[in-house]
Amino acid sequence: MAIAEEHHAKPVQPAPEPSLAGYVARFEDVPSLLAAAEKTRDAGFSRFDCYTPFPVHGIDEAMGTKPTRLPFIVLGCAAMGATTAIALQYFTNAFDYKYIISGKPFFSIPSDMPVTFELAVLFSAFGALLGMLALNNLPRLYNKMFLIDPFAKVTTDGFFLGIEEEDPKFHPEETAHFLNSLHPVSVDPCMDPHESEALPQILLPLAAFLLIVGLIPLVLVARMRAMPSNVPRIEILTDMDFQPKLKTQRLTHVFADDRGMRPEIPGTLARGDFYADISFSEGLQTGVGDEVDRTQLLPNAKNPDGTTVNLSQVPWVSEFPLTVNAELMARGQERYDIYCAVCHGLTGKGDGLVTQRAMQLQAASPSVGTWIKPISLYDGPIKSQPVGQLFNTITYGVRKMPGYASQITIEDRWAIVLYLRALQQAGSGTIDSIPAEEQQRLRAEVTPE
Ligand code: HEC
Known part of the structure; x- marks a missing residue:
């Protein structure tokens, strides 16, 4: 017996008596609630609140609620997000891993x-949600008000005003009296049952059990990744992996050599x-097809004795192998402006934007790169090159310039060559090279009235 008593020695705390936590008055409709809130x-x-089934316009003003501080929290978060993004981009692009991409600046707002x-936007969205929850003391799963019987009506047609016991002006009798003077439907005391908050x-x-169960898949995945196994892995959707x-470089038994x-x-x-016509497809004179070794046309090609191939010795065509007309010229201009102008400049002078930028960078720090400035396309040696050689330059590239065969069709390459010829004409042209009426029109345009 004594042992059993010792067992119960820990005194059981009697549950404290429920105490008054405030009063809740129920009102008939919105106008009477608004009037009561104002009074x-x-x-x-100051410590009172209104409870309604739907948002009520003007209730903030009637209650004297101060404007929310949430916008400032959101503004702060937005500034934090913007700063983070700028700092991240500066660190990665302009500091930690500088990488020239088409001569673009490393850091540019x-x-x-x-x-x-x-x-x-992302940071402000988080700020708005979390800030709203924090300012409202949410989430809260329990509210003393739920113990008041008529309070359930707050979700349908009940309009309530509750004054809390913590209010400095609260008085057990006078506050009840005050609420009754506002013509409510009813006034109920709100009791705090003092239930344990543990x-x-x-x-x-x-929670611990669920956490452990939740970790099992991760542990299994980690184990699978780390441990060798000769069982084929489980594939749920195989069509991406096995096509x-x-x-490249795989075996097949389709062919005798297994390659x-x-x-x-x-x-x-x-x-x-x-293409039957080698002058069209290669820019070479017809009839020389078998004599020319195509590998000798590639950039930096070498003769058997180690000297660089002299491309001007190749039997290039000097006439356009396709019909030349205004349409082809317009196409050539368009393609040139797209593919060539970035480096060679719109006039072919060798001052394209990429070139300018690369020269700038190079001047600022000579170790950055070794950009070769393209020479002018409209005078000097390029002017005397046959069209076939220009075509070959676009096809395979030349020295530092890459080839464009994979991006520009044969016909478009010829169109560009045609436009190059026009640029070369324009480069050495005088006002007398254009028709008289055009001259007049141009003069009228440049001479102010
Ligand atoms: C990425 C920049 C770049 C682009 C784009 C480019 N070029 Fe070039 N090009 C160069 C450079 C650099 C050189 C000089 C190469 C050298 O001397 O090593 C050059 C040289 C040339 C030459 C002179 C070849 C010779 O025999 O000396 C021709 C002609 C030419 N380009 C035409 C074109 C045409 C036409 C296009 C458009 C399809 C084009 N390039 C696009 C950079 C470019």
Whole structure:
């Protein structure tokens, strides 16, 4: 018996008596609630609230609620997001990993704007949500008001005004009296049952259990990644990994030599690659096809004795191998402006934007790169080159300039050569090279009246 008593020695705290936590008055409709709120505000109460089934216009003013501080929180978060984005972009692009991309500046506010905008919006969205929750003391799963019977009507047609016991002006009798003077439907005391605020005991072990269960998939994935296994891995969707095609340097048993990559078959061409007219497809004079070794036309090609191939010795065509007309010229101008002007400049002088930028960078820090400035296309040696050679330059490139065969079709390459010829004409032209009426029109344009 004594042992059992010792067991119960820990005194059981008697639950404290429920105490008054405030009063709640119910009103018939919105106007009477608004009037009551105004009177409560004017009576000097500060810790009171209104509870309605829907948002009521003007209730903030009637209650004397101060404007929310949320906008400042959101503004702060937006500034933080924008600063983070700018700092991140500065660090990655202009500090930690400088990388020239088409001569663009490393750090430039206009091009950093999209990321900056996005991060500012993201941070403000978080700020708005979390700030709203924090300012409202949310989330809160329990409210003393729920214990008042008629309070359930707040979700349908009840309009309530509650004054809390913490209000400095609260008085157990006078406040009830005051509320009754506002012509409510009813006034109810709100009792605080003083229930323990400790979490239910099961909650912690339950949370720990769920956490451990939640970690199991991650642990399994980590184990699979780290441990070698000869069992094929589980593939849920296989069509991306296993496609019915051969990749470079893979085996196949389709061919006798087991090679997936096939060498070119001598004397054949890929579909669509055959042009009977070698002057059109290569810019070479017809009839020389078999005598010219195509590898000798590539940039930096070498003769067997080690000297660089002299491209001016190749039998290039000097006449355009296709019909030349205004349409081809217009196409050539358009293509030139797209593909060539960035480096060679709109007039072919060798002052394109990329060139200018690269020269600037190079002047600022000579170690940055070794940009070769393209020479002028409209005078000097390029002017005397046959059209076939110009065509070949676009096709395969020359020295430091890359080839454009993969981007520009054969016909467009000829169109560009035609436009180059026009640029060269214009470069050495005088006013007398253009028709008389054009001259007059131009003079009228440049001479002020
Ligand atoms: C990325 C910049 C760049 C672009 C784009 C570019 N070029 Fe060039 N080009 C160069 C450079 C650099 C050189 C000088 C190469 C050298 O001397 O090593 C050059 C040289 C040339 C030459 C002189 C070849 C010779 O025999 O000396 C011609 C002609 C030419 N380019 C035409 C074109 C045409 C036409 C286009 C448009 C399809 C074009 N380039 C696009 C950079 C460019």
